[in-house]
Amino acid sequence: MNIRELVCLHLRHEGYECEGLADGAAALKRSGSERYDLMVLDVMIPGLDGLSLCRAVRNGRLNHDVPILMLTARRDESDKVVGLESGADDYLTKPFGVRELVARARALLRRPRQQPPASTDGDTALAGGVIRVRGMVIDVPKRRVTVDGGLVELTDQEFRLLHLLATHPGIVFSREALLAKIWRGDTYVTVRSVDTLVKRLRRRIEKDPAEPGFLLTVWGVGYKFADV
Numbered sequence: 252m253n254i255r256e257l258v259c260l261h262l263r264h265e266g267y268e269c270e271g272l273a274d275g276a277a278a279l280k281r282s283g284s285e286r287y288d289l290m291v292l293d294v295m296i297p298g299l300d301g302l303s304l305c306r307a308v309r310n311g312r313l314n315h316d317v318p319i320l321m322l323t324a325r326r327d328e329s330d331k332v333v334g335l336e337s338g339a340d341d342y343l344t345k346p347f348g349v350r351e352l353v354a355r356a357r358a359l360l361r362r363p364r365q366q367p368p369a370s371t372d373g374d375t376a377l378a379g380g381v382i383r384v385r386g387m388v389i390d391v392p393k394r395r396v397t398v399d400g401g402l403v404e405l406t407d408q409e410f411r412l413l414h415l416l417a418t419h420p421g422i423v424f425s426r427e428a429l430l431a432k433i434w435r436g437d438t439y440v441t442v443r444s445v446d447t448l449v450k451r452l453r454r455r456i457e458k459d460p461a462e463p464g465f466l467l468t469v470w471g472v473g474y475k476f477a478d479v
Contacts (some may be wrong), residue, residue: 254293254322254345255271255272255293256271257349258271258322258352259271259292261349261352261353262353265353265356265357267289267356267360270285273296273297274296274297274298275297275298275299275300275301275303275304276298276299276300277294277300278290278296278299278304279304279307279308282307282308282311282313282314282317283308283311283313283314283400284313285313286313286317287313287314287317287359288317288318288360289317289319289320289356289359290308290314290316290317290318290319290320291319291320291322291356292304292305292320292321292322292339293321293322293323294321294322294323294324294334295323295363296324299321301321301334302333302334302337303337304450305319305321305334305337305338305339306337306338308338309337309338309404309406310404315394315407316407317362318340318341318359318362319338319339319340319341319359320339320341320342320343320356320359321337321339321341321343321356322343322344322347323333323342323343323344323345325344326347331460332341333452334448335447338406340359340362340364340408341355341358341359343355344376354429359397362434365430365450369379371439374388382414382417382418384420384465385416385464385477386398386399387417387456387463387465388448389414389417391414394410396410396413396456397458398477403455403456404455405452405455406435406451408434408448409448409451409455411432411433411451412429412433412448412449413452413466414451415429415432415433416466416474416475416476417465417476419475420475420476420477420478421476421478422475422477422478423469423472423473423474423475424473424474424475425472425473426442426445426446426473426474427442428443428473429445429473429474430444430445433445433448443447445473445474449466449468449474452466453465453466464477465477468479
């Protein structure tokens with residue numbers, strides 16, 4: 252039994268429906284026509300590797316905010332960072348225990364998501380219109396961000412973090428508070444996950460991530476959006 256069949260077997264045992272696809276290109280095509288509650292991607296999937304598939308799904312429309320769990324045999328921290336920066340929400344190295352796989356899947360499935368694009372009442376946390384501040388435009392209904400006219404591609408977590416901080420300029424959020432608001436009680440994240448997410452977001456929106464003008468660090472406390 253291969254890993255794909257094993258994952259589907261145990262998720263089905265937990266009462267979930269599972270569709271197993273062995274080819275990355277086929278998975279990408281399905282993600283454009285079928286809305287999923289969770290995607291489990293193997294980095295080494297044939298055809299289109301898991302990292303490329305993850306980025307493509309995030310840049311799509313129907314499943315751009317789907318929780319993504321990445322599976323890999325690589326254990327180096329740099330490999331994990333690459334996976335997270337590609338848009339994955341969690342990362343599991345092989346070999347892994349079935350109970351841990353199921354627990355992480357459950358944690359990701361607990362996350363509230365937007366309703367499909369035709370609906371407008373599904374994500375009250377992202378209610379609002381257009382936010383403009385010093386060359387940055389955050390179009391909340393379209394989940395679209397531009398900086399100095401250039402489109403910035405963000406993952407769902409990056410967008411949520413930016414929206415939260417930008418709608419509370421000057422307000423300091425502790426790492427623990429950001430964990431609760433962005434990850435919403437997931438078990439397998441720590442305050443370091445907040446630092447990693449902020450670092451990724453700064454790379455996307457700041458002219459100089461080393462000297463940020465939007466996302467500011469309040470040493471010993473947490474982060475805030477620059478007071479306007």
